[in-house]
Amino acid sequence: QVQLVESGGGLVQAGTSLRLSCAASARAITSYNMGWFRQAPGKQREWVAAISSGGRTLYTDSVKGRFTISRDNAKNTLYLQMNSLKPEDTAVYYCTVSRSGLVLPTTTDSVASWGQGTQVTVSS
Numbered sequence: 001q002v003q004l005v006e007s008g009g010g011l012v013q014a015g016t017s018l019r020l021s022c023a024a025s026a027r028a029i030t031s032y033n034m035g036w037f038r039q040a041p042g043k044q045r046e047w048v049a050a051i052s053s054g055g056r057t058l059y060t061d062s063v064k065g066r067f068t069i070s071r072d073n074a075k076n077t078l079y080l081q082m083n084s085l086k087p088e089d090t091a092v093y094y095c096t097v098s099r100s101g102l103v104l105p106t107t108t109d110s111v112a113s114w115g116q117g118t119q120v121t122v123s124s
Contacts (some may be wrong), residue, residue, distance in 0.1 A: 014085060020082070024078065029078070034105065038092065039094070054062060076104075
């Protein structure tokens with residue numbers, strides 16, 4: 001099972017940016033579809049963005065145009081660049097790996113591994 005460790009969260013003001021990183025313990029993440037989820041207090045965990053092994057990206061509507069998911073296979077690292085942050089982006093963000101190379105991790109059922117999460121807090 002792939003071990004995932006997120007970093008880069010913090011407390012920021014609305015309108016600013018953060019970049020989250022996720023280091024994977026796998027020998028290589030090249031063949032994995034990966035993604036980001038988030039969970040706000042009192043709410044269900046929701047999918048944010050996903051990227052295929054080939055680099056195809058997908059985003060939930062609320063972050064399109066503001067967030068960018070990317071990967072550096074040489075560093076075994078997944079990223080989430082978050083721009084124009086809003087208070088409603090406040091949540092714990094989780095890095096994920098898909099159960100299958102045939103689907104992107106866009107639902108909790110499709111996830112094989114979760115990181116421990118990193119807190120992002122956006123003040124107004």
